[in-house]
Structures are given as structure tokens and as C-alpha cells.
Amino acid sequence: MTSKCSAMNGECKAVGLEVLSMIDRDKLMKRESEAIIQTYTRQKVVLVRGSGAKVWDSDGKEYLDFVAGIAVNNVGHCHHAVVEAIKRQAETLIHTSNLYYTENQVLLAEELKKLTGMKRAYFCNSGAESVEAALKLTRRATGKSKIVAAVGSFHGRTLGALGTTYKAIYREPFRPLNEAEFVPYNDPEALKAVVTKETGAVILEPVQGEAGVYVPDANYLRAARQVCDDAGALLIFDEVQTGFGRTGRWFAKEHSGVQPDILTLAKALAGGLPMGTMLASESVSEAFQRGDHGSTFAGGALVSAAALASIDAIKSENMVQRSEELGAYMRSELERLGPREVRGLGLMIGLDLDADCKQVVQKALEKGVILNNTGDHTLRFIPPLVVTKEQIDRVVKVLGEVLEEF
Ligand SMILES: Cc1ncc(COP(=O)(O)O)c(C=O)c1O
Numbered sequence: 001m002t003s004k005c006s007a008m009n010g011e012c013k014a015v016g017l018e019v020l021s022m023i024d025r026d027k028l029m030k031r032e033s034e035a036i037i038q039t040y041t042r043q044k045v046v047l048v049r050g051s052g053a054k055v056w057d058s059d060g061k062e063y064l065d066f067v068a069g070i071a072v073n074n075v076g077h078c079h080h081a082v083v084e085a086i087k088r089q090a091e092t093l094i095h096t097s098n099l100y101y102t103e104n105q106v107l108l109a110e111e112l113k114k115l116t117g118m119k120r121a122y123f124c125n126s127g128a129e130s131v132e133a134a135l136k137l138t139r140r141a142t143g144k145s146k147i148v149a150a151v152g153s154f155h156g157r158t159l160g161a162l163g164t165t166y167k168a169i170y171r172e173p174f175r176p177l178n179e180a181e182f183v184p185y186n187d188p189e190a191l192k193a194v195v196t197k198e199t200g201a202v203i204l205e206p207v208q209g210e211a212g213v214y215v216p217d218a219n220y221l222r223a224a225r226q227v228c229d230d231a232g233a234l235l236i237f238d239e240v241q242t243g244f245g246r247t248g249r250w251f252a253k254e255h256s257g258v259q260p261d262i263l264t265l266a267k268a269l270a271g272g273l274p275m276g277t278m279l280a281s282e283s284v285s286e287a288f289q290r291g292d293h294g295s296t297f298a299g300g301a302l303v304s305a306a307a308l309a310s311i312d313a314i315k316s317e318n319m320v321q322r323s324e325e326l327g328a329y330m331r332s333e334l335e336r337l338g339p340r341e342v343r344g345l346g347l348m349i350g351l352d353l354d355a356d357c358k359q360v361v362q363k364a365l366e367k368g369v370i371l372n373n374t375g376d377h378t379l380r381f382i383p384p385l386v387v388t389k390e391q392i393d394r395v396v397k398v399l400g401e402v403l404e405e406f
Pocket residue numbers: 070126127128129131154155156157205209210238239240241266267
């Protein structure tokens with residue numbers, strides 16, 4: 001298949017769709033159930049192509065994607081600059097391991113230092129891995145294992161990260177874990193009450209994502225900083241979901257001006273390729289010794305090239321500002337639907353409805369709009385930051401039609 005790219009919104013006009021429409025959805029679903037361990041509940045759609053804020057299924061049906069690979073495709077699907085960087089790097093050097101130096105990894109770490117104000121980066125391959133690294137670094141830097149996390153938090157599903165993820169149904173089957181003490185989110189007094197000299201770290205999402213998009217008061221994160229400083233505990237911000245312009249700032253921590261000791265990033269970092277990173281302050285990062293942690297693939301030349309191109313695209317297309325402006329616009333348009341509540345920052349929006357949101361998601365999908373519900377009565381919107389006003393209008397219109405039908 002060949003593709004032609006226009007500069008507008010990283011969108012590509014593809015030629016040769018007929019090749020892709022030969023996939024038989026029902027047969028593929030059956031083969032999937034026989035070949036793949038069943039840990040996911042999937043929509044009955046086979047996606048074959050993406051461009052900007054749009055994706056297409058195996059029947060050639062077009063969708064507006066307001067989930068964006070779960071906050072991964074911030075620069076849109078198949079952004080031409082990311083595609084070009086991947087192509088170029090793939091022809092030069094894909095993987096070498098961390099036994100050697102590669103320039104892209106260093107360039108990316110330097111770029112991330114500038115963007116975040118943190119001092120050193122450790123690369124990994126996913127959000128959960130970045131949290132694992134943060135927990136190990138906490139242990140090394142403080143000698144303490146007690147972690148405090150928030151009610152509603154989601155920090156990943158590997159054994160360490162799982163201990164800090166709130167939902168008991170995720171944790172219970174896998175005990176024993178090193179489980180965090182969970183305190184209500186956006187409640188400084190609750191933090192004060194449990195953080196002691198024994199606490200290694202407090203881990204918080206500056207805006208909670210999986211919980212349904214909860215924005216705390218700016219004072220909350222400042223109070224968390226103070227509580228940690230008073231107790232000699234580290235403050236970890238998990239910006240796996242909120243990073244790279246999602247909330248109308250490069251990182252959600254900027255809304256409060258609070259700098260954590262450790263920052264975890266992944267999802268949108270490499271424009272759609274799997275990559276994570278944990279950044280730390282100077283003194284905390286020095287606690288890791290050679291051999292303390294590592295990963296074969298981490299910070300490879302290919303993913304690093306994609307990340308550099310993605311960051312460049314966010315800058316050159318003013319996507320952080322777009323996120324702030326279009327997010328405010330979308331929230332005001334959603335208000336017109338008369339929901340219980342609209343919450344959010346930038347293009348990270350939660351919407352509480354009386355309707356059954358699982359059904360809303362199904363009906364919207366039939367009408368060519370991909371949505372996501374984080375609870376029975378909550379929708380979460382995390383579209384690509386290249387989304388247009390017209391695309392937002394279309395999604396709000398479709399949602400309005402769906403709600404009329406209930
Ligand atoms: C805030 C946060 N942390 C960690 C994770 C885990 O990331 P991953 O699925 O890449 O392991 C997620 C995933 O949704 C997340 O939203």
C-alpha cells in the first residue's frame with residue numbers, strides 16, 4: 001500500500017484500501033480467541049488504518065477516534081514526521097541493546113530534561129515499567145518500602161505497579177503484593193494523616209485518568225509536596241497519561257507548579273511506539289547504581305527517533321496550545337448536552353451521564369465515533385491533539401443523537 005501525506009493535521013490519504021478490506025472480521029475474531037490469551041474485552045471492529053484523528057476498519061468504515069490508542073496518539077495516527085523518522089532510522093539502526101551508546105537515546109534524554117525540568121532519565125518500554133522503575137528507585141534512594149497512593153489511582157498491572165493501583169479487583173487475585181496505603185484523592189488532610197517517616201514515596205497522577213478524569217485543586221499537589229518534604233518521603237508524579245500536551249500543558253504538573261522527585265512518562269512519548277521513561281531529580285537519580293535496573297530494548301535507536309520526531313511535531317504544530325483551546329471548546333460544547341458533570345483539562349475530558357455509558361459507546365461506534373467509558377456513567381475523551389473543531393462538533397452531535405435515542 002502506498003500513502004500520500006498532506007501537511008494538515010498529519011493526515012494521510014491512502015491508496016490501495018481494497019487490499020485491507022479483504023480481512024474477514026468474524027474469522028479473525030475466532031482465530032484471535034484460539035490463539036491469544038483472553039485478557040482483553042474488545043470491540044467487534046478490526047482496525048486496519050489510521051491518519052490524524054481518523055481510523056478505518058476492515059470494511060472501509062471511517063471512525064473519528066476520540067480514544068487515541070488510550071492517550072497514545074497525541075500527534076495523531078501515522079503522523080508523517082513520525083513515520084518518516086521511523087523509516088529513516090529503520091534503514092540505519094534498529095536495535096543494539098544498552099551495552100553500547102546510541103546518540104538518539106542521549107538526544108531524547110536531553111530533550112526530556114529540558115521539557116520536564118528533571119535531571120536524569122531512565123528509559124523503559126511502557127507505563128507500568130516506568131512505575132516499576134520509580135518504585136525500585138524509591139527503595140534504593142530511601143531504603144523504605146511503604147508507598148502511599150490515591151483512591152481511584154491507576155499505575156499499571158505489573159506486580160510492583162499493581163500494588164499502587166487502586167481497584168481491588170485488579171489486585172486481589174495476585175496477592176501477596178507490596179500494596180500501597182490508599183487515601184482519598186484531592187484531600188491534603190488524608191495525606192497528612194498517613195505519610196510518616198516510614199513512607200518511601202507518595203505516588204499521584206496530577207490528573208486522574210482511569211478513574212474518570214479528576215482534576216485536583218492546585219493546592220492539593222502543593223500540599224502533597226509539603227507533606228512529603230516534612231516526612232522525608234519522595235513525591236512521584238505519574239504522568240503516563242497526562243504527558244505531552246494532553247492537559248493543555250506539556251505536563252500536567254505545570255498547572256500547579258509542583259516539581260516531583262520522580263516523574264513517570266510513557267503512552268504518547270514515542271508517537272505510537274512502545275516506550276516509557278522515568279525521570280528523577282539529581283540526588284534521587286544518583287541512588288541507582290550500575291546494574292540496579294535495566295531492560296534489553298529500553299531507549300532503543302528506533303523508538304528514540306520516533307519520540308524525538310513526535311516531540312518536534314508537538315512543538316512545531318503548537319499542539320499543547322491546541323489542546324488547551326480545543327479542550328475548553330469541547331467542554332463547553334459537551335455542557336450543552338446537559339450532562340451531570342463535565343470535567344477536565346485540555347483534551348483530557350470526563351463526562352458523567354445518567355445514561356448507561358457502555359451502551360453509549362456501542363451506539364457511537366455504530367455511528368462512526370470511537371469513545372471510551374471509564375465507568376457505568378462516565379465517558380472519557382482523549383482525542384489526538386491534532387483533532388479539528390469540526391471533528392469535535394461531529395462527535396458532540398453524534399453523542400447528542402445517541403443520548404436522544406435513550
Ligand atoms: C497514569 C497511568 N500510569 C500507568 C499506566 C500503565 O501504562 P501501561 O499500560 O503502558 O503499562 C497507565 C495506563 O493506562 C496510566 O494511565
